[in-house]
Amino acid sequence: MPLAAALAPLRPGIIAVVLLTSATSLIGLTAPLYMMNVYERVLPSRNMNTLIALTAVALFLLLVEAAIGRTRESLLERLGLHFNRTVAASLFAALQGAAASHGEGRNAGPLRDLDTLRGFWVNGGLTTLCTLSWSPLFLLALFILHPVLGGIAMATLAAMLLLAVATRKTMAADLRMSAEAEAIASGIARRSLGACEAVQAMGMGMTAARSWHRVHEQALIHHIHAGERAGPLVFLSQFIMAASSFLVPAAATALALQGKISPAAIYAAMLIGRHATEPARKAIHQWRGYQTARLAYGRLDALLMTAQRASPGLTLPRPHGQIRVEGLTLSAPGTRQVLLRNLSFAVDAGTVLAVVGPSGAGKSALARVLVNIWPPTLGHVRIDGADYSHWRGDALGAHIGYLPQDIALMTGTVAENIQRFGSRDDDGVISAARLAGVHDAIQTLPDGYATVVGENGACLPAGQRQLIALARALYGHPALVVLDEPNAHLDSAGEVALAETIAALKAQNVTVVLITHKAQLLASATTIAVLGKGTLVQFGARDDVLARLSRPEPPARKSRIRMVARS
Known part of the structure; x- marks a missing residue:
């Protein structure tokens, strides 16, 4: 939504502010006109009635000016609130998308721009310009x-x-x-x-x-x-x-x-x-404030226009989870460093795909593409035949579960985090927690599901944070679940529960992508993809890929897939 469209509903209010400011500017002539009449009429004639009449008119006009000023202030505050309601949600969503796609995390500049632009007219910038016109x-x-x-x-x-x-x-x-x-x-x-x-x-x-x-x-x-x-x-x-x-x-x-x-x-x-x-x-x-507001307007408009161009106008049906990657090439956001080169593969719904490879092979980069965080530089990623770019806004995210390496729980209760801070859904929260194997552990917390986890889940042990984040990924019965190192903080019992969770997802025909470097999770996979230096080295059924990897290979080949061979 361009910023001009957001300001359009405010135009009558802005016009009203201009008219009220014009009225106060005209009333500003009251004092000089009053004094001129006192000197030219009252003093020469010594007429007390004329003085009383002039004073009464002047006081009435000053009373009107005060009332107009208060009305204008109230109107400006309401305009600022209405502007915030119109723009804030879209702006935050656009900022979130830009931060994920371009690696600009924790950049709250656009939010400060919103406050700057709102403060421009609420705190007198608009009225000063109107007064200047008089x-x-x-x-x-x-x-x-x-x-x-x-x-x-x-x-x-x-x-x-x-x-x-x-x-x-x-x-x-x-x-x-x-x-x-x-x-x-x-x-x-x-x-x-x-x-x-x-x-x-x-x-x-x-x-x-x-x-x-x-x-x-x-x-x-x-x-x-x-x-x-x-x-x-x-x-x-x-x-x-x-x-x-x-x-x-x-x-x-x-x-x-x-x-x-x-x-x-x-x-x-x-x-x-x-x-x-x-x-x-x-x-x-206030000139610097005007320049700041003008620059803030330009940045906000550009961000909202970019987000609007990136969001098509279709709501597609719920996907089943068939994933197809076609000629995927990915450069690191904001750089020319190529992370993935010409990847192509396809998996049916219900597949458990394990993505393995040495550090720096591009596993986590592929995960970010599969969950629609990073758009492909070249190529396409499709779910049920529809390109990710064909989905509108957050619609696709409702059908995707993602457990990143950085667990990133947000400040709120356990239940709020699991239900992705959406509308209250006790049954859905408990169902996701049971599927993740964390329901019993949540019951041991001081307030159960109402326990406040703190920023980044600081109040919880690492293993519980990871399982709660897993429950969040499973909430809402997603069609695709991507787990990046899901057992990084789990003990042996947690790994057994994770294997049971993956088996349950497979039984529900949910497509699961496991990013891992541990051999334990390969037993849960039906398909394996081996990455090396951003390219697809091996792809196929688990037993076939492991059999190929177990054969003697040239030294260069062995060094590239040493981890998988050892598994």
Whole structure:
């Protein structure tokens, strides 16, 4: 969904904000008009009734202005909430897909962009622009009072604008280097905190701190240099902004002394001049916020447009689990490193496929392609004949179970994790837990299925985390289950339960893909695929492949499949 489409329903509200801001700008003429009438009508006539009437009208208009201001603030807050409701879910889904497909995990930049764009109008950016559009009216009022007054105000605005542009250009290079250094420092901090246990255990804390501090200090130094370079321009700009509040009334006083304008126009000229220049001063002060909002809009629109192009408009029927890989070539996201080269194979529904090979052969990369995390660089992956790209959004994921090496449980209860944080489904959760062989272990937890697992399952032993993640993979009766090193944290009893789970899935005609380097799981497989350096070395029925691997091979061949031969 492009961002313009998300903003379209907000257009009436934005128009209402513009109209309300225009009304407050017009009411801004109340004070100068009031003072002019006091000087020109009330004082010469000494008429108390006229003063009371003028004061009553002025107070009423100020009351209306206050009511309009509060209504506008409430409307802006509701517009921000409506915008968030319209965009947030789609944005998070697009961010999740981009993070998985392009290796940009933990990048919350688009979410900050959403807050930036929402804050732009909620916190006064939109109203400042609307108020600025009325500055010409106040300039015209000054020209009507006297051309000299209008000319002074225009010259002030021009000087402020030129100085603002010069200041931005002077500071741009240093601010850019400061932002780059700060981004590097944030990355160092994020990586160090993410590996805090290893950092603490191996005494790397001070080294990491010094590395972060050095880069963070560079960011601060660049920021200071930016301020020092622009110092004279900032000084001059601040002086002109402060002096502008005196120049117009001083000129008006001089004109009044020469008899060219009424003395009553002095105070009016001061107030009108303030209304003419104040919006420009605010706009210049918030210019960086405008640029940030514009860039945030562009990034969000590009991300949502990419996600929309990647999502077709069809909901396909539930698949049976037949998998066909055709000429699959995969490059690591964001690089030119080829992980898989021209893989082609097919398995029927109910097949248990064991993918084996040495480290770096591409087993986990194939798993990520099979569960639709990484799209193929070349070739196709099909389920029941339909290319993965033909499925809409998360529709395919509902039919896939995935147990990654990084278990990655999310903060929440055991039940919420198993049911993938969807609608409450007690029967489905218990069924998946029983199938994974973890139901009894969950009952021993302090609150059973309501036990909060903590971030990444930190509150649970590694074996229980893996079995709960396995139950999550089995939830909803998926047609395809991909298990990447599923017994990495299991003891012998856990491995027996895992074998029983795989047998039960096979009996239910579920296609299972096992990524493993352990011989124990090969007994559960019906088919074996051997990978080596990203290519398909062997593929076929388990006994046939093992028989071929057991034959004497040339030394080069043996080194490539040493692990499987040993199994």
